[in-house]
Amino acid sequence: MSRVMCVWLPNFSIQRVRAERPELNGRPCVLYRASARQAVQVAACSRSASRAGVRPGMPLAEARALLDGAVRExxxxEPVFLPNSPDADQAALRSLAWACSxxxxxxxIEPSxxxxxxxxxxxxxxxxxxxxWAMAARVAGMLHRRGYFSFVALADTIGAAWALAHYGALARGRARRLQSLPVDALRLPAPVLxxxxxxxxxxIGQVERLPRASLPSRFGSILVQRLDQLAGRQPESLVPIPPPxxxxxxxxxxxxxxxxxxxAVALRxxxxxxxxxxxxxxxxLRCTVRLQTADKEPVTFDVGLVRPTESAExxxxxxQLQWQxxxxxxxxxxxxxxxxxxxxMLSRQRWLFGDGAGLSGVQQEAGRHLADLLDRLSSRLGPNAVVRPRLHPDAQPxxxxxxxxxQPFVVAACAGRDHRKATRACTGREAKGGGKAGLPGRQTRSPVADRxxxxxxxPMAVQVMSVVPEGPPLRVWRNGRSEDVVRSWGPERIQTGWWREETVRRDYFRVELQDGRHLWLFRDLVRDQWFLHGMFD
Known part of the structure; x- marks a missing residue:
């Protein structure tokens, strides 16, 4: 089954201006254009300007008068008036579409x-x-970091996703959600609406109850087409934008x-x-420098950064570090x-007093210096030589x-990503006989994620004594010494899937010894042997 996501950016022209010029946030914003009669009209306005009575299509002089009165009161x-730029809006929307790729x-881009x-x-x-839900949240979060507010909806068809993104808040109930939407959600021309x-x-439900045969003659074929596209009875093609x-x-x-x-001088x-x-x-964030030579193939140098930069130097x-x-x-x-x-670019808040020499300023400067250091080490030693640990969703510890x-451009080539599904595992619960802690061998409940x-x-092979083979440890022999177990937690069953080269079936126990140390033991159910896998601090 196909799934479609629709992302609506309401009042996009105003959002685009404020994303490019954050200093305008909080001020009424009006975009104007020249009409066919050479009169200057309002093309778009912010919400605060709308509350003052400004509307799109209104003469600009009238909008100025309304806002000037609100400022005097x-x-x-103070409002800001800017010329409308459809080309800039189209370019910004294409940039967001490329970011969503x-x-x-x-x-x-929906033609509207x-x-x-x-x-x-x-x-x-x-x-x-x-x-x-996680995917929609990531899309909305990416747009928010770029300075845009959006409504996101998912459905089986383009028409349904568009309708829910624009008018989903007006839906009544879930069983007949699309039927309860207004007819404006059908993407119809203004005369038909x-x-x-x-x-x-x-x-929409009222229109669908009308005789279908009479709809084309009364409203045109576009109404039947939109209804069929909404319900999935007629396919609707999606034309992807070309790569940038x-x-x-x-x-x-x-x-x-x-x-x-x-x-280096020529590169500046x-x-x-x-x-x-x-x-x-x-x-x-990443660039390629190619040196054309007289007698050989071009020599290419790839430069990647931890964070984006506007510094050519x-x-x-x-x-130069790579040239070494x-x-x-x-x-x-x-x-x-x-x-x-x-x-x-990562935005930095301006300091009200001084140059940011306080604790927050020191932390921000330390982060910038750390990023510069990682960039230099990666360029000098190679991007795969400077690494960091990352949690991977795998059941096997x-x-x-x-x-x-x-560097972010190399991360995609690494095995495993945070958003991928974890390896299937079977996590066992505590035994039915578990009770309160305090006696040897008596089990208590512990979080599964406790590592x-x-x-x-x-893992280090050890000898363990227990009442029954699958029971909790009572005594551990390690390094030639015998240590009694005061209390234990478990078992936690970890088992990998059949697709692994080597099957892993283990029962893990966390045990506390008499001297207060905590060990992490497991019994290998395949080889029937005990191992020490970790020590808690």
Whole structure:
């Protein structure tokens, strides 16, 4: 079954302006345009301007008068008036659509006027992000970090997802949710909607109860088409947007260049050029520098960063570190730069007093210096040489932590991702005879996720005495010493699936010894042997 996600960005023109210019937040904003009669009209307005009486289509002079009166009365701050730019809106929406391509390979812009809706085909993609709710939250969170507010809905058809995203708050009940939506949710032309309202047909359910044969002659074929698309009786194609063009800059030399310092000087204006071409408030996250040679194949250097940057000097320093690891060609005839990945810059709050020398300022500066250090180490040693531990959703404890490169563009190549489903495992509950703690062998309840920080790799074989083979440990022999167990927790059954090369079936116990130490033991049910797997601090 196909699944479709619709993302509606209400009042997108105003959202786009405020995302590009955050200093306008909190101020009434009005976008104006020239009409066919050469009169200047309001194209869009913010919510605060609407509360003052401003409406789209209103003459700009009337909107100014209303807002000036609200400012004199102290109800609103000073408003801002800007020209409307449909081209900028279209470019910004395409940029958001490209950003959503990380969630689905099929992303489209819904043809509407003005454009404000994205459509994603999620068929076969939802399981990569957990479930539909988690995926919708990630899409909305990504847009929120870019400064946009959105409504997200999922359904089996494009029409149903569009209707729920725009009018889902008006639905009554779940069984007949689409039928209770207004007819405006059918994406009909304005004349058809006006005819339906004149006939007192305000809900989709009312229209569906009319004789189907009479609908084309009374309202046109578009009404039947939209009803069939809503219910899935007629397919609706989704045209994905083409991939974005890379931002590039190049330069050729009249004479061959072999000096690294000369190349660094030539790179500076090229990086300044690509940084100016990037969307507002975005920086370089990954770029490729290609050196054209006279007699050999081009030499390529990939530069990745932990966080986006607008500093050309920082990227050039990372390149110079790579040049220490890889020799430069003797005769360089030209340089090509391509920005393969960009990302929004991390915003920093301005300090009210001083230069941010307090604790928060020190923490922010430490984070920036740490990112710079990781960038330099990755460039000097290679991106796969600088790694960090990451929890991996695997039931087998020795596979629950993996190492991944710190640079984000390499993370995708690592095995396992946080949003993927965990390996199937069987987690056993405590035995029925478990009671209160305090006596040897008596079991108490413990959280399943309780894990020691120190793991023995590989597990250490030990000897254990218990009343019954599958019972809790009573005594442990380790390093030639016998230690009595004061109390224990468990068992916790961990079992991997049949697709693993080696079947793992274990019963884990956390035990407390007489000296207060806590050990993590398990009984291998396949080999019928006990092992020490970790120690709690």
């Amino acid at each position: 102290g109800r609103l701050p 990380r969630f689905s390979p099929w992303v489209s 006027e003005p454009p404000d809706t994205l459509v994603l085909d999620l068929t076969g993609c939802v399981h990569l992000f957990g479930d539909e 006006q005819t339906l309202h004149d006939l007192d047909l305000h809900r 063009e890379y931002i590039e800059a190049c330069r050729s030399f009249e004479d061959p260049v072999s000096d690294a310092r000369a190349l 204006p090229l990086f300044d050029q690509v940084l100016k071409t990037l969307p507002p408030r975005e920086g370089i 920082h990227v050039i320093q990372l390149l 690891r890889r020799p430069l060609p003797r005769q360089v005839m030209g340089i090509d730069i391509r920005v393969t990945q960009s990302a929004p 020795e596979r629950a932590v993996v190492d991944e490169p710190v 020691p920080l120190r793991i023995c790799q590989p």
